[in-house]
Structures are given as C-alpha cells and as structure tokens.
Amino acid sequence: MNITKNTEAERLNFWERMYLPEIARGLGLTFRQMFKPSFVRQYPEEKWEPTGSYRGRPVLVAEGNDERCVACGLCARVCPALAIQVQASETLDLSKERFPVLFEINMLRCIYCGFCEEVCPEEAIIMSKDYELVFKSQKEAILGKEQLRVPVEQLQDRLEFLRQYR
Amino acid sequence: MNEILWLLLIFGIKAIIIISFVMLCAAAFVYLERKISAVIQNRIGPNRVGPFGLLQPFADVLKLFLKEDIVPKNANRFYHSLAPIITLGVAFSVFAIIPFASYLKIGDRVIHMGIAPNINIGFLFVLAMTSVGVYGITLAGWSSNNKYSLLGGLRSAAQMISYELAMGLAVISILLMSQDLTLTGIVEAQKGLKWNIFLQPLAFIIFLTSSFAETNRSPFDLPEAEPELVGGYNTEYSGMKFGMFFLAEYANMAAASAIISLLFLGGWNFPFIYEWLGFANGSVELVLVQLLVFLAKMLFMVFFFIWTRWSIPRFRYDQLMNLGWKILLPLGLLNILVTGIILMYI
Numbered sequence: 001m002n003i004t005k006n007t008e009a010e011r012l013n014f015w016e017r018m019y020l021p022e023i024a025r026g027l028g029l030t031f032r033q034m035f036k037p038s039f040v041r042q043y044p045e046e047k048w049e050p051t052g053s054y055r056g057r058p059v060l061v062a063e064g065n066d067e068r069c070v071a072c073g074l075c076a077r078v079c080p081a082l083a084i085q086v087q088a089s090e091t092l093d094l095s096k097e098r099f100p101v102l103f104e105i106n107m108l109r110c111i112y113c114g115f116c117e118e119v120c121p122e123e124a125i126i127m128s129k130d131y132e133l134v135f136k137s138q139k140e141a142i143l144g145k146e147q148l149r150v151p152v153e154q155l156q157d158r159l160e161f162l163r164q165y166r
Numbered sequence: 167m168n169e170i171l172w173l174l175l176i177f178g179i180k181a182i183i184i185i186s187f188v189m190l191c192a193a194a195f196v197y198l199e200r201k202i203s204a205v206i207q208n209r210i211g212p213n214r215v216g217p218f219g220l221l222q223p224f225a226d227v228l229k230l231f232l233k234e235d236i237v238p239k240n241a242n243r244f245y246h247s248l249a250p251i252i253t254l255g256v257a258f259s260v261f262a263i264i265p266f267a268s269y270l271k272i273g274d275r276v277i278h279m280g281i282a283p284n285i286n287i288g289f290l291f292v293l294a295m296t297s298v299g300v301y302g303i304t305l306a307g308w309s310s311n312n313k314y315s316l317l318g319g320l321r322s323a324a325q326m327i328s329y330e331l332a333m334g335l336a337v338i339s340i341l342l343m344s345q346d347l348t349l350t351g352i353v354e355a356q357k358g359l360k361w362n363i364f365l366q367p368l369a370f371i372i373f374l375t376s377s378f379a380e381t382n383r384s385p386f387d388l389p390e391a392e393p394e395l396v397g398g399y400n401t402e403y404s405g406m407k408f409g410m411f412f413l414a415e416y417a418n419m420a421a422a423s424a425i426i427s428l429l430f431l432g433g434w435n436f437p438f439i440y441e442w443l444g445f446a447n448g449s450v451e452l453v454l455v456q457l458l459v460f461l462a463k464m465l466f467m468v469f470f471f472i473w474t475r476w477s478i479p480r481f482r483y484d485q486l487m488n489l490g491w492k493i494l495l496p497l498g499l500l501n502i503l504v505t506g507i508i509l510m511y512i
C-alpha cells in the first residue's frame with residue numbers, strides 16, 4: 001500500500017496540469033498520423049486471398065468426373081450442427097465400391113468448424129478458401145453434390161497445409 | 167421609397183447568397199470531418215458517392231429527407247419541432263453580421279461584403295445569438311421526454327453558462343484594443359501583422375476554449391456524449407429534424423471559425439500581400455483577394471476544430487465546470503486588467 005498520490009492534480013506535474021503543452025503534443029501526434037499510409041483494403045475491388053490455413057466453405061474434392069467421397073457417413077456423424085446429409089450407394093468399380101447418391105450441406109447450419117475435414121479418411125471433404133457465401137433463400141442455401149464438387153487442382157494449398165500440420 | 171426597395175433588394179440577395187454559402191459550408195465540413203478523421207485513423211473515408219466521395223453529404227441529406235419523422239408519444243409536439251428550428255436559425259443568424267471582405271464600390275454605391283457588418287452593436291449580437299442557441303438544445307432535451315435527452319439539454323445549459331462569461335471577458339480585452347464594437351472595425355484595427363493572436367494570446371486561448379464549448383465540439387461535446395447519453399439531446403430526433411441539428415452543429419462551427427479569424431487572426435488582413443498587389447480600395451480584385459484570405463483562415467480554423475476532435479478525449483463534467491469557473495474566468499479578468507493598465511499608460 002504505497003500509493004501516496006491519490007488525486008489527478010497530485011499525480012501530474014506542473015506542465016501537465018497546464019493542459020496546453022500536453023494538448024499540443026496530442027495534436028502533434030495526430031498530425032504525424034495523417035501522413036502514414038492507410039491499411040484499408042477496398043473490399044469488393046481488392047479481394048483478400050486467404051492462405052491454406054483458412055477454413056471457408058466445405059467442398060467435395062473431385063478428381064476428373066468422380067469425387068473421392070466413399071459415402072462412409074463419418075462427416076455427417078461428426079458434424080456438430082447436423083448440416084451434412086449423406087446417402088450411399090454401390091458402384092461396379094472395385095477400387096472404390098461406394099459413392100454418395102446424395103450429398104447435401106446446409107450452409108445456414110454449417111459453423112465452419114472443420115470436423116468433417118478432420119474425420120474424413122479419404123481427404124474427400126475439405127475446407128476451401130471460398131468466403132463469399134450469399135443466398136437468396138433458405139432452400140438455395142442447401143448445397144447439393146454438384147455445387148460442392150471442386151476440382152482437386154484448385155485445392156492444392158489446403159491439401160498441402162493438411163499434409164503438413166494435421 | 168425607391169431607395170428602401172433598392173436596399174431591401176441588396177440585403178435580400180446578400181442574405182440568400184450567404185445562407186446558401188453557409189449551407190454548402192456545413193455540407194462541405196461534414197465531408198471534411200469524415201475525411202480528416204479517416205486520415206488521422208489511417209483509413210480512407212467516404213469515396214463511393216461521386217468523385218472522392220464528394221457527394222456523400224448530399225446523399226446523406228437526401229436520405230434524411232426520405233426518412234420517417236418520428237415524434238415520441240409523450241413528447242411535447244410543439245417544442246419538439248420548434249427546437250431544431252431555433253438551433254439552426256440561430257446558427258445562421260450569426261452570419262448576419264460577419265463581414266467576408268471590406269467593401270465593394272460600384273459607381274458611388276458602397277456594398278459591404280456581409281448582410282449587415284456595420285451594425286453598431288457588433289459583437290454583442292454574436293454573444294446574444296449564441297446564448298439563444300442553447301435554448302434550442304435545452305428545449306430539444308426537455309420536450310423529448312427522455313432522461314438521456316434531458317440530461318444532455320441540462321448539460322448544455324450548464325456548459326453555456328460557465329463558458330459564456332469567460333468568452334465575453336476574452337472579447338472585452340479585444341474591444342479595448344480596437345476601441346470599436348463592429349467586426350469591420352475590429353478587423354481594421356488589426357492591419358498588417360497587428361493580429362490579436364500575437365497581441366492577446368491569453369484572450370485567444372480563452373476564446374478558443376470557450377468556442378469549443380459553445381459549439382458543443384469535442385473535447386466539450388458533453389450534451390451529446392454518446393457513451394453516456396445514447397445520443398444526448400438529439401436522441402429522440404429522426405429524419406430531417408435530426409438533420410437540422412446536424413447541420414446546425416457544422417454551421418455553428420463555421421460561425422465560430424469565422425469569428426475567431428475575424429477577432430484574432432486579423433480577418434482579411436495579411437502582411438505584404440496588399441501592398442504587393444496594389445489594388446484600389448473597393449475594387450473587385452481587392453475584394454476577391456480579401457475573400458480568399460478570409461476563407462483560407464476560416465478553413466484553417468475549421469480544420470483545427472476537426473483535428474482537435476480526433477485528438478483529445480472528452481472532458482468529464484466536473485473537469486469542465488472546474489476549467490470554466492476556476493481557471494478561464496479569473497484568467498479572463500486578469501487579462502482585462504493587464505490590457506487596461508497597459509492601454510492606459512501607452
């Protein structure tokens with residue numbers, strides 16, 4: 001308990017109590033600030049390019065015509081917001097055997113946690129860099145398989161990030 | 167009869183020109199305020215409407231016109247709509263006696279560059295008008311029937327009382343120097359570099375501080391302290407009634423900067439320029455140069471007002487009273503005393 005100076009007047013020295021020199025210093029600071037460059041990004045014109053660590057809209061990785069997904073349903077099981085719906089079916093292709101007939105993500109429910117990506121054994125569902133998500137209706141916000149498919153070439157950043165840090 | 171009509175015509179034209187000029191100024195200062203605050207905070211500021219966002223204030227006013235005008239259920243309707251009219255009207259009426267340049271001579275007719283700059287009560291008119299201005303704010307606070315508005319209005323009244331005195335005292339020492347009450351006379355007394363800011367620095371500081379309080383600008387914007395009082399006295403206003411308060415704030419700022427440049431910065435006086443240019447008294451060129459000099463000084467003061475707002479935090483209520491009554495008032499008295507003694511022995 002060695003606070004001996006309690007009031008404002010006791011804590012300040014004479015010149016500080018005169019207000020004016022300190023006000024002049026403050027004005028000087030803001031004046032210097034005027035000549036510094038601004039940090040503003042003019043958003044719609046200058047878009048931000050996220051790095052691989054960014055978790056945007058979840059997408060299905062597509063290789064050629066097929067997606068990697070084997071419809072195991074783990075992502076739907078782990079999704080805390082219950083945004084993912086998967087229905088599986090079988091293929092004649094012996095290397096893959098299963099594929100999703102229906103794969104829907106409700107983007108109004110999705111919380112971008114990335115659990116689906118973490119749990120996926122095939123690296124088939126991945127968080128993309130897409131952050132401009134606007135929908136005109138609730139129905140439109142439920143994305144089907146076609147809207148979710150993104151060619152693997154566009155997702156290299158994220159895949160590399162996952163390989164390095166997961 | 168003919169003479170009276172001619173005078174009325176001249177005054178009418180001058181009034182229309184000056185009022186539209188003040189309106190335009192208010193709009194321009196809103197834009198300046200936003201741009202300067204943006205630059206100080208390393209932002210860009212409005213740049214979407216028109217080139218460099220210059221049309222932003224006009225877009226804002228248009229928006230305010232189109233908005234719904236809401237009057238609270240328990241508000242006093244009459245005073246609620248009267249308050250913004252008083253505030254804006256008073257802000258404009260100060261410009262009635264502000265001269266923008268000396269005079270123009272057409273034939274043998276002398277036209278003064280102001281609505282009535284040679285009115286003999288001169289500066290007293292400004293003091294009277296700015297004291298009426300506080301009624302607008304206090305009425306707005308009271309008639310809204312809202313505790314925050316009421317607090318804002320009361321603060322405005324208390325602030326006005328504590329600063330009007332110091333302001334008047336600061337001006338008395340100026341009047342002692344110029345021996346004249348009219349603003350033209352005060353400006354003429356500061357010819358060359360005999361500006362009052364150099365001769366009366368203490369009066370300048372007192373007057374500057376008081377005019378910050380007078381125009382409700384930061385650091386003395388207690389009547390509209392957003393963090394404490396929601397919106398202050400204008401909490402319950404919307405649409406163009408709010409717009410009128412907003413315009414009045416900037417018109418007041420324009421008036422205050424015009425008066426400061428007239429009283430302390432020498433008005434349209436500038437050393438060496440007039441001798442160098444050598445225009446005849448009353449010629450159009452001289453008036454234009456004087457107008458430019460005066461507007462430049464005014465613009466600098468407006469810049470200073472805005473600059474201060476984005477530099478200094480708001481004073482606490484008791485600090486404000488302390489400053490007004492215990493510091494500025496005795497300093498003002500001391501200043502008059504010293505000025506009087508010096509003038510007596512010179």
